[in-house]
Amino acid sequence: MNLDRLQRIDPWTWTLPKAPGEERGEVRLYGSEPLLASMDDKVLEQIANVAKLPGLVGPAMTMPDAHWGYGFPIGGVAAFDPDAGGIVSAGGVGFDISCGIRCLRTDLTAADLAPAASALADSLFATIPAGVGEEGDIKLSPQALDAVLRGGAQWAVKAGYGHDADLEYIEEHGRIADARPEYVSELAKKRQRGEMGTLGSGNHYLEVQVVDAIHDAEAARAFGLFEGQVVVSIHCGSRGLGHQIGTDFLLSLAKAANRLGLALPDRELACAPIRSAEGQEYIGAMHAAMNCALANRQILAQLTREVFRSLFPGAGLETLADVSHNTCKAEEHVVDGRRRTLYVHRKGATRAFGPDHPALPPRYRAVGQPVIIGGSMGTGSWVLVGTREGEARGFSSASHGAGRAMSRNQALKQWRGRELVDELARRGILIRTKSMRGAAEEAPGAYKDVDLVAEATERAGLARRVAFLRPKVCVKG
Amino acid sequence: MHPDLGAARWRYFEHDADVGVEGVAATAEEAMANAAAATFAIMCPPERIAPDATLTVEFREDDLELALVTWINLLLAHARERGLALGHFVLRRDGDLWRGEASGEPWREGLERGTEVKGATLTSLDVSCRDGHWRARCVVDV
Numbered sequence: 001m002n003l004d005r006l007q008r009i010d011p012w013t014w015t016l017p018k019a020p021g022e023e024r025g026e027v028r029l030y031g032s033e034p035l036l037a038s039m040d041d042k043v044l045e046q047i048a049n050v051a052k053l054p055g056l057v058g059p060a061m062t063m064p065d066a067h068w069g070y071g072f073p074i075g076g077v078a079a080f081d082p083d084a085g086g087i088v089s090a091g092g093v094g095f096d097i098s099c100g101i102r103c104l105r106t107d108l109t110a111a112d113l114a115p116a117a118s119a120l121a122d123s124l125f126a127t128i129p130a131g132v133g134e135e136g137d138i139k140l141s142p143q144a145l146d147a148v149l150r151g152g153a154q155w156a157v158k159a160g161y162g163h164d165a166d167l168e169y170i171e172e173h174g175r176i177a178d179a180r181p182e183y184v185s186e187l188a189k190k191r192q193r194g195e196m197g198t199l200g201s202g203n204h205y206l207e208v209q210v211v212d213a214i215h216d217a218e219a220a221r222a223f224g225l226f227e228g229q230v231v232v233s234i235h236c237g238s239r240g241l242g243h244q245i246g247t248d249f250l251l252s253l254a255k256a257a258n259r260l261g262l263a264l265p266d267r268e269l270a271c272a273p274i275r276s277a278e279g280q281e282y283i284g285a286m287h288a289a290m291n292c293a294l295a296n297r298q299i300l301a302q303l304t305r306e307v308f309r310s311l312f313p314g315a316g317l318e319t320l321a322d323v324s325h326n327t328c329k330a331e332e333h334v335v336d337g338r339r340r341t342l343y344v345h346r347k348g349a350t351r352a353f354g355p356d357h358p359a360l361p362p363r364y365r366a367v368g369q370p371v372i373i374g375g376s377m378g379t380g381s382w383v384l385v386g387t388r389e390g391e392a393r394g395f396s397s398a399s400h401g402a403g404r405a406m407s408r409n410q411a412l413k414q415w416r417g418r419e420l421v422d423e424l425a426r427r428g429i430l431i432r433t434k435s436m437r438g439a440a441e442e443a444p445g446a447y448k449d450v451d452l453v454a455e456a457t458e459r460a461g462l463a464r465r466v467a468f469l470r471p472k473v474c475v476k477g
Numbered sequence: 478m479h480p481d482l483g484a485a486r487w488r489y490f491e492h493d494a495d496v497g498v499e500g501v502a503a504t505a506e507e508a509m510a511n512a513a514a515a516t517f518a519i520m521c522p523p524e525r526i527a528p529d530a531t532l533t534v535e536f537r538e539d540d541l542e543l544a545l546v547t548w549i550n551l552l553l554a555h556a557r558e559r560g561l562a563l564g565h566f567v568l569r570r571d572g573d574l575w576r577g578e579a580s581g582e583p584w585r586e587g588l589e590r591g592t593e594v595k596g597a598t599l600t601s602l603d604v605s606c607r608d609g610h611w612r613a614r615c616v617v618d619v
Binding site: 069070134190243246438441 | 489490491492493494495496520521543546547550553554557558560562584588589590591592593595596597598599600602616618619
């Protein structure tokens with residue numbers, strides 16, 4: 001990104017001054033100078049377009065891991081007021097609706113894991129359906145799928161996947177209340193057949209990690225984390241159902257915008273007023289997809305538990321957190337001293353509530369919400385905690401991953417999957433995948449330095465670093 | 478065959494997180510069929526897919542570019558619904574009515590797994606004719 005057009009507010013916060021006569025909201029970019037310089041110019045173009053959408057409240061923002069997306073940039077955050085003509089955008093959520101991370105803490109240590117790591121990797125790979133073309137064992141009737149779309153992780157727990165205790169640590173207690181399965185197309189529902197309890201492919205993964213270092217002892221205590229502890233992170237979303245809802249509404253909202261007289265700076269920002277029938281249909285369908293994702297991760301969490309307990313009888317695996325990345329939900333935020341209900345789009349960004357937020361479970365209330373920044377399979381991931389100042393800085397949002405440093409095509413030219421998997425094994429990281437192409441595309445070198453992203457997230461005041469997780473086993477799709 | 482070349486019928490172009498696909502041909506319909514070939518080659522090398530099963534799609538769309546997105550997305554949805562890897566594509570147009578056919582086979586152990594494509598986007602979307610060659614391109618989300 002050419003930084004000449006930007007104005008530096010502080011070393012971690014930048015803005016794009018308006019050109020004379022330009023009508024749009026504020027644009028704010030979080031990140032260090034090197035991180036911003038490494039981004040494509042399209043990121044700036046896309047977030048400037050977001051700032052032109054009706055009903056925007058506060059700045060249109062990018063997180064430190066931002067990269068070029070479609071409509072919104074990945075790592076884009078924007079809030080809209082429904083009472084001021086605010087919009088909801090399918091391009092502001094994306095295809096992989098509610099893609100997110102479930103993190104489980106175990107009572108095992110690296111020493112417990114070491115002798116069984118290979119067997120654990122094989123067993124997880126055999127149990128968790130992963131990769132293109134793979135299906136799960138769960139086949140739902142249309143009525144049962146509608147129950148999933150209404151019930152989310154709460155449905156999964158009732159169906160025997162996990163425990164009530166999980167729900168307390170999942171966003172919205174595992175269920176988005178205003179989901180409307182009747183707005184989900186039959187094609188989307190058919191596409192989900194065979195996909196419940198599957199991981200997917202691309203950047204989705206199930207990773208067994210070890211807490212390598214603690215940076216914030218108080219928050220780590222609240223999260224139940226200690227050095228040497230084994231944790232599990234599951235990154236996936238709403239699978240084929242969410243993809244199809246994204247597909248359906250990207251086109252229908254693009255056409256609706258014309259019909260409703262919305263002058264869009266870019267048609268991939270496909271959107272409709274929140275208060276319109278089209279907007280309400282999209283919100284209802286998208287929230288149904290969120291429930292699908294929450295149920296999916298709950299199922300995968302339970303399958304993971306069963307694998308662990310077959311190898312480590314009696315092992316404890318508790319839910320640390322489950323938060324989605326690609327969403328738009330109504331939230332209350334204080335803007336200019338006034339509490340307002342806003343629809344916050346987070347596309348490739350994670351919610352990051354600070355201390356005392358009423359949505360947090362009592363265990364985390366004093367410290368804030370756990371935030372996971374997932375890194376590449378060869379480097380590691382960060383656990384952070386939401387901050388009070390993050391509310392004003394970013395509508396309580398933070399980075400969600402390392403962010404790609406090079407395209408998938410470039411990565412394919414640079415790495416061979418088999419060689420990469422062997423090299424990681426020599427470093428003690430066991431990869432299990434059916435796709436060597438996917439492994440090459442996901443090469444650690446294709447991602448930005450996750451440490452720099454986590455540092456920038458902290459320095460920008462969005463979330464504070466708590467612990468670093470080092471990968472040991474990774475199941476890739 | 479290097480995936481960038483696709484026997485010159487299709488190629489990939491750069492996008493940060495996802496993949497740009499482009500089909501090239503003498504007609505818009507063939508270029509769009511080739512763009513579909515590029516899309517499905519991300520998931521499985523087409524030369525390994527036997528044309529054992531056929532899938533047909535039909536839709537109405539008067540916007541050429543939105544037709545490309547609709548065509549690819551219908552194929553993705555129905556291929557997933559039927560558990561098929563697709564490798565061969567034909568598209569025909571009669572006014573705003575589009576009829577397409579694709580063939581392939583059910584996913585099996587011997588098929589090389591690539592990366593799942595979630596959907597075609599409106600990003601870098603273009604269906605146009607230059608110097609007698611049609612090109613059909615967009616970014617697909619993976």
